[in-house]
Amino acid sequence: MNNKFSKAVIKRLISSLITLFLLISLLFILIRISPGNPAQKFISPELSPEIAQKVAEDFKLNDPLPEQYLSFIGNLIQGDLGISYNYRMPVTLVVWEFLSFTLVIAAISFLVQIIVSYYLAVYTIQKQNKNTDNLISSLSLIFYSTPAFVIGVLLIYLLAVQVDLFPTSGFTSLDYDSLNYFEKLLDKIHHLILPLITLSIAGIALFYRYLRDNLEDIYHQTFIVQLRANGLNENTILRKHVIPNAIGPFISVAGIELGILLGGTLITEVIFSLPGMGRLTIDSILTRDYPLIIGCTFAAGLLMILTNFIADLLKLKIDKRLLRGNVI
C-alpha cells in the first residue's frame, strides 16, 4: 500500500511540474506576442523618445524571442524570475511581499467558509423542509449570485459610512506604528472584518449548497434507511455515516476554491485597498511587466496545484478505497 502511495505521489508531482513548466512557457510566449510592451510607459511628450528605446534595450525586448525564452528558462532553473520592471526589485521578493498578505487573508477566509458552511449544512439537514432550511437555502442562492463588489460596496456604505463601525479600506490605520502589539493585532482584525465578509460570503453559500446537497443525497440512500431500521439514532447516523460519505466531493471543491483564493481576490482587494496578489497580477498585466506577470502566474499555478494535491491526499486519508483506483 505504502509503495503504491509513494509511486502515485511521485507521479502526481512530476505531472504537476510539467503542467507548471508548460503554463509559464506558454504564458511567456503569449505575453510577448500580444500587443503592448513595457516600454510604452516611457513614451510621453515630456520625455525624450530615446528613453523608450533605451529601456527596451535594457529590458532586452529587442532580442529574438527564442533567445529571450532560453535566457528566461536558464534563469528560472537557478530560481531567478528576473527583476520587475515596475518595482525595480527581484520578482520573487515582490511576489512574496504580496503573497504573504494573500496567504493570510485567503487562509482565514477559507476557514470561515468551511466552518460556517459546514455548520449551516449540518444544521439545515436536520431541519429539512422547515422554514429555517428554506430561508437559509434561499439566502445562500442570493449571496452566491450577488457579485462581490456589490456586497463590498454595500457593506462599506452601511457599516463604515452610515454606522461608522469599521474603516472603509486599508489593512492598517495611519497611526499603526504608534500602537502596541495587542492594539496592532486588533487594528488589523478591525480592518479585515469587512473584506473577510465580502470574500467569504459567496464561498460560504457555495460550500453550503454543495455540502447540503451531498448530505441530502446520502440521507436518501438505502443504507441510511437500513441503519435507521436497525435502530441507530439520527445523531449517530449523521455523524458516523452521512457526513463522512458526503465530505469527499466537498474536499475537491474546497481545494479548487482555496487555490482560487490564493491566486488573488481582486475585487475585494480593489474595493478595500488591500495589497494582495490579485491587484499585483492585474497591475503587472496592464503595465506589461513581463517578469512579474510570469512570477504571479507561477505563484498562483503552484498554489493551485499544491492545494489540489493536498485535497486529493485528504480525500485519500478519508476514503482508502480511492487508493485502489490510483486516483491521485
Next chain:
Amino acid sequence: MNISKPFLIVVLSIAVLFIHCDKKTTAGSNRVVIGISADVQTFNPLFAFSVDEGSITELLYLGLFDFCWDEETGDLKSYPMLAEEWEWAEDSSSIKIFLRDDVYWTDGKQLTTDDVILSFDLFSDPEVNSRLYGTFSSMYKDENNHIDIKKSFKDISEYELTITFPKNSKPTLNEMSIPILPSHIYGKIKRDELNTSETNFNPVSNGPFKFLRWSRNQNITLTANTKSFLYEPDNINELVFKIIPDYISRTLQLNKGEIDLMELVKTEDIEDMRKNQSLNIVSVVGREYDYIGWNNIDLELFNKENKIKPHKLFGNKNVRIALSHAINNQEILEEYLLNYGEIAVTPVSKIFKKYYNPKIKAYDYNIGKAKKLLAAEDWKDTNNNGILDKNNTEFRFTLYFPSGNPLRNYASTIIKNNLASIGIEMKIVNLEMGSFIDHLYEKKMDAWMAAWYIPIPVELKSYWYSDLEMTPLNFVSYQNKQADDIINELEQKISDKRKKDLYFKFQEIIHNDQPVTFLYWIPNITVYNKRIKNIHITPLGSITHCWEWKISD
C-alpha cells in the same frame, strides 16, 4: 440559558473590536491625507515617471529654482529655491548661481555645488536612464547626450557655480530646475545599479518634507522637515498619500473625512459632494483635451513603402472640417461633462493667456455646412444606399478608443449618430490601452478618440512637426511646412511679441487644417476638505507647494 462557548467568544471579540474601533477622521490633527489611485514605485526623482511619483519626489527634493503659476499672464513664474540668487551673462551664454548656505540633507550633511553638478551628470547619463535623459537641449553634450560636465560647470566655491551653454542655445531656468540629489550618497552607487538601489526607497532628501514610512499599496507618509528653510511650525506637519484604487471608495472616504483631498472627481458626483458642507470643489480646465484623430496619410502606403499620400477619407482638410461641423461636441459637454469642461478649439490651451488666440472660434455643429463641404469634395450618395461615396469608395470607417472610459463610450455613440446623419457609417471598436497604444505607434488606425495631457510650458513640436521620424507622437501624420517654420522659429531666441504672433498664427493654421477634431478640454476636478487653508489649485496641480498649507478645524 445555555449559551455555547464559541458564540460567547465571537460576541466578546466583536465587543473588544468595537471598543477599539478607531473612528478617527483626519479632523483635529495637523495631518493632511490625500487619496491617490495607485502606489508609487520609487522615491528617486531620477526614475519618477508617473504623475504621483513626480508630485511626491518634488516635495522631497528641491531644485535650484521653483515655479508657480501666474494667473495673470498664464505662464510660469520663477523664484529662488536652492539657488538664492542668479546672474545671467549678457548674451545668456552662462549663468552664475549662488546656492543657499542653509540647506541640509536629511542625514545632516550640507548641500553644496557638488550635489548640483552630480545631479546634472546623473540625470543626463545614458547608463542611468533617468526620466530627463535626452532633454537637456541647451547644454554641452557628448554623442550619447550625456552632459559634458567639464565644459558646462565650473564650481567657484561650495555655494557658487557657473553653468556655460553652447552658442545659439536657448537655456531656460525651467531646464535647469532639476531635483538636486545628494552626491555623498549617489556618488557611491554604480550608475547602472541606481535603478535598483536601496536609496530609491529610503531617500536622503533636502525638501520641505522628509520620508517617514511607506506601507506598500497602503499609504506613504511624509513628515515636515523641521531643518528645511521652508519649514513653518504653523503649517501642516504630516502628509499622507493613501492608496485607494477604487474610485467609489475614494469618494466615500472623502465624504466621511478619512481623506482630505482627491483629484479627478467625476462630474456626476459633484452634486452629491456639494451637499457636504465640509468640502470645497475646484475645477481646473486646460491641461487635457479629448480629440478625434483622423489619419491624414495613407497608412498602407506609409507602412509598406514609407511614402506619403493623402488618406483616401481624411486626407482632405475640407473633409476634416466637415467632420468637425458634423460632430456635436457641445451636446457631449453639456450632457456628460455637465458643462464642467470647455469646447477645445486648438491644442493651445486657454490657460496660456499670452499665447491663446481668442479670435479663433470652434466649428459649430452644422449638418448643412458639413454636407455642403463634403458635396464640394465629391462625396455624394450616388447609389442611394444612404452612405456617401466617391470613386467607388464608400465613406465608412472604424473609430477606435481605449476601453474603460465611460465618457468616450458615450461620446462615440453621439458621434456615430451625428455622422450617420450626413451619410457616414462609423463602426466603434474598444481596445485595451496597451493594444491601443501599439496601434497608434504602428499607424494601424484610420480614426481614433484619445486625449492629450499638455505639458507646461507650451509644447508643439512633439505633436505637430512634419518629420515623422523625429516626432513619433504626431500620430495623425500631420504635415504643414508653414507650421514647421513656426515651430522652428519658436525654438530660437525671439522677442515676446514675435513669440505671441507665432503662436497665434500656428493656431490659425491648425484650425484651418483640422488635422484632428478637437472635442473638449476635460476638467480636473479637485475636492478637498475646507479645513485645509492656504491651498492654491492651479494648472500645475493640486498639491504643489503644499508645505504652505495650514489646517484650521
